[in-house]
Amino acid sequence: MRFLFDSDTWQEIFSGIKKNKTRTGITIIGVMWGIFLLVVLLGAAKGIENKFNSLFGDFATNSVFIWSGQTSMPFKGFQEGRPVRLKLGDVEKIKNEIKGIDLIAPRSQGAGFVVRKFQSGNFSVSGDFPVLNKIQNKNMLSGRFINVKDIKEKRKVCVIEEEIYKQLFEKNEEAIGELISINGINYKVVGIFKESETIRLGDNIHVPFTTFQQVYNRADNISWMIVTGNDSSDIEQIEKDAKLILKNLHNVHPKDKRAFGGMNLGQMFQKVTEFLLGMQFLTWFVGIATLIAGVFAIGNILLITVKERTNEIGIRRALGAKPWEIKRQIMLEAVFLTSFAGVLGIILGGGALMLIDTFIAQGPEAPLKNPTVDIPVILIAAVTLVVLGTLIGLIPAHTAVSIKPIDALREE
Amino acid sequence: MIKINNLHKSYPMGKDSLHVLKGIDLHIKEGEFVAIMGASGSGKSTLLNIVGLLDEHDEGDYFLNGQKIEKLDETKAAVLRNKFLGFVFQSFNLIAYKNALENVALPLYYKGIARKERQKIAMDYLDKVGLKDWAKHLPNELSGGQKQRVAIARALVTKPKVVLADEPTGALDSTTSESVMELLQEINDEGMTVFVITHEEDIAAQTDRIVRLKDGLIISDELVKNKVKITE
Numbered sequence: 001m002r003f004l005f006d007s008d009t010w011q012e013i014f015s016g017i018k019k020n021k022t023r024t025g026i027t028i029i030g031v032m033w034g035i036f037l038l039v040v041l042l043g044a045a046k047g048i049e050n051k052f053n054s055l056f057g058d059f060a061t062n063s064v065f066i067w068s069g070q071t072s073m074p075f076k077g078f079q080e081g082r083p084v085r086l087k088l089g090d091v092e093k094i095k096n097e098i099k100g101i102d103l104i105a106p107r108s109q110g111a112g113f114v115v116r117k118f119q120s121g122n123f124s125v126s127g128d129f130p131v132l133n134k135i136q137n138k139n140m141l142s143g144r145f146i147n148v149k150d151i152k153e154k155r156k157v158c159v160i161e162e163e164i165y166k167q168l169f170e171k172n173e174e175a176i177g178e179l180i181s182i183n184g185i186n187y188k189v190v191g192i193f194k195e196s197e198t199i200r201l202g203d204n205i206h207v208p209f210t211t212f213q214q215v216y217n218r219a220d221n222i223s224w225m226i227v228t229g230n231d232s233s234d235i236e237q238i239e240k241d242a243k244l245i246l247k248n249l250h251n252v253h254p255k256d257k258r259a260f261g262g263m264n265l266g267q268m269f270q271k272v273t274e275f276l277l278g279m280q281f282l283t284w285f286v287g288i289a290t291l292i293a294g295v296f297a298i299g300n301i302l303l304i305t306v307k308e309r310t311n312e313i314g315i316r317r318a319l320g321a322k323p324w325e326i327k328r329q330i331m332l333e334a335v336f337l338t339s340f341a342g343v344l345g346i347i348l349g350g351g352a353l354m355l356i357d358t359f360i361a362q363g364p365e366a367p368l369k370n371p372t373v374d375i376p377v378i379l380i381a382a383v384t385l386v387v388l389g390t391l392i393g394l395i396p397a398h399t400a401v402s403i404k405p406i407d408a409l410r411e412e
Numbered sequence: 413m414i415k416i417n418n419l420h421k422s423y424p425m426g427k428d429s430l431h432v433l434k435g436i437d438l439h440i441k442e443g444e445f446v447a448i449m450g451a452s453g454s455g456k457s458t459l460l461n462i463v464g465l466l467d468e469h470d471e472g473d474y475f476l477n478g479q480k481i482e483k484l485d486e487t488k489a490a491v492l493r494n495k496f497l498g499f500v501f502q503s504f505n506l507i508a509y510k511n512a513l514e515n516v517a518l519p520l521y522y523k524g525i526a527r528k529e530r531q532k533i534a535m536d537y538l539d540k541v542g543l544k545d546w547a548k549h550l551p552n553e554l555s556g557g558q559k560q561r562v563a564i565a566r567a568l569v570t571k572p573k574v575v576l577a578d579e580p581t582g583a584l585d586s587t588t589s590e591s592v593m594e595l596l597q598e599i600n601d602e603g604m605t606v607f608v609i610t611h612e613e614d615i616a617a618q619t620d621r622i623v624r625l626k627d628g629l630i631i632s633d634e635l636v637k638n639k640v641k642i643t644e
Contacts, residue, residue, distance in 0.1 A: 320570070
């Protein structure tokens with residue numbers, strides 16, 4: 001390894017490179033382009049992934065929504081077409097029966113005519129438990145979400161969406177603590193939130209579940225529920241199990257598909273994840289393939305150079321260069337060129353990502369968010385380059401010493 | 413220094429083989445100044461290549477500095493070339509992108525000598541061939557005679573036992589040829605064995621001993637009686 005730190009070794013290589021500026025330049029561009037593409041593609045793929053994650057980010061992705069409808073099969077003496085209502089008690093039973101459930105949020109929904117001073121409007125009102133804020137992270141602009149005390153004391157408080165605030169209040173007016181009237185009953189505003197752009201549940205106003213229960217006279221009926229699984233559970237299985245339990249509780253035929261509906265966010269998210277995975281695979285494939293093409297270009301050009309330098313190699317050998325000294329020099333040249341081009345490509349790729357970040361990836365409408373490439377990925381790419389450079393250098397190095405010195409000298 | 417007994421060499425030419433050297437016996441003592449003469453195709457270049465370890469012989473014995481040469485691999489051959497032999501070629505064979513000093517220093521690089529010392533030794537030898545002021549010039553900035561002097565300096569820089577010169581004046585005009593021969597004579601005067609291949613009588617006449625080759629055999633081997641001394 002000592003020769004690596006020998007200034008003479010490098011001087012030999014640099015003089016060889018300097019002599020062939022054009023071919024060196026073209027070679028470097030080839031490999032640089034490969035690694036540049038790899039970095040930019042990976043960065044862009046990561047940017048798209050980040051974007052998706054940020055879109056889903058405020059919602060627990062392994063969730064399923066379950067609601068009730070009408071039966072489609074007769075069962076236990078009941079005729080088909082019977083409406084089924086979910087009960088608050090169902091929630092407790094599901095939670096107790098099924099393992100792997102993290103959170104479960106029963107919800108009641110209705111409409112409300114809202115008045116404040118001279119402003120009014122029709123909005124959807126939902127009765128919720130504090131747990132909803134854990135499932136769908138509410139982006140609170142000010143104030144708080146519904147808490148346990150609100151539920152217990154059936155307080156007349158409400159959390160309103162930013163849009164409603166804009167319609168009911170003056171600009172910059174303090175809303176927290178103010179009263180608004182929903183269907184003729186006054187509620188105190190305790191929080192303002194900004195609705196998620198991706199998964200809109202359509203709630204404009206949240207009030208405590210118990211308050212809603214009483215005001216709308218819903219008794220134990222609930223509109224629907226959100227169930228989330230913990231990290232290790234299979235959300236599809238949870239959906240199936242929960243529906244089975246519900247069918248049992250409500251005397252519904254086990255094969256009835258209409259009585260209970262469900263939307264599985266986990267499934268949707270998985271499709272996106274699969275898509276992202278496919279994109280990443282494609283990126284790696286294209287990047288590595290381009291890289292290999294670039295490295296082959298280096299091998300090819302070095303091979304031509306070796307042919308051009310046959311006479312020079314003959315002279316060197318006549319002067320006492322051992323075959324492995326010639327090999328070493330050519331391989332080092334290959335590795336040096338690939339590494340140098342690689343570093344250049346990584347730097348340019350990083351620069352391109354910075355430009356993409358500045359000009360394309362800003363704002364909520366952007367197709368990407370924070371396009372980056374992980375350092376380990378860069379290291380893998382760099383190591384791949386050096387290994388490929390070494391391997392490809394073997395070919396011209398072998399060619400260089402396969403010619404007898406006497407034949408090499410004859411070559412003009 | 414060089415001892416050759418019954419040396420044979422053939423080259424395969426398609427189905428047949430071309431028998432180039434058909435049993436050469438040659439003994440060159442240390443400090444001799446020998447010219448090998450012959451028409452083209454007589455086998456003189458082949459002989460020099462075998463002596464210079466650039467090619468292998470098929471049959472017979474070859475002793476270089478008392479060491480029997482047989483079945484050498486390239487690495488060993490390279491070491492021996494570096495240690496014992498200096499080459500001067502007809503077409504100079506300087507490396508085009510290295511300046512005169514770097515060209516002269518190259519054999520020392522393969523000998524493993526440190527850079528500074530290499531430069532110093534190379535400069536001494538360039539001085540010796542009168543080209544100290546041209547050290548930083550590239551070969552294409554030098555005249556033919558100057559190039560050959562650089563090549564001679566390069567051949568001498570490792571202090572070899574034998575200098576092998578293949579038509580050293582072949583590409584030079586008569587004036588520069590003379591100065592090159594003069595230089596080889598000087599080297600020989602210092603005790604080095606010099607082995608010149610030429611087809612020019614007047615060049616051969618400046619050496620001590622002329623060996624004539626024809627069709628792969630030595631036809632005459634005689635000392636030069638009236639050696640042409642170059643006078644200023």
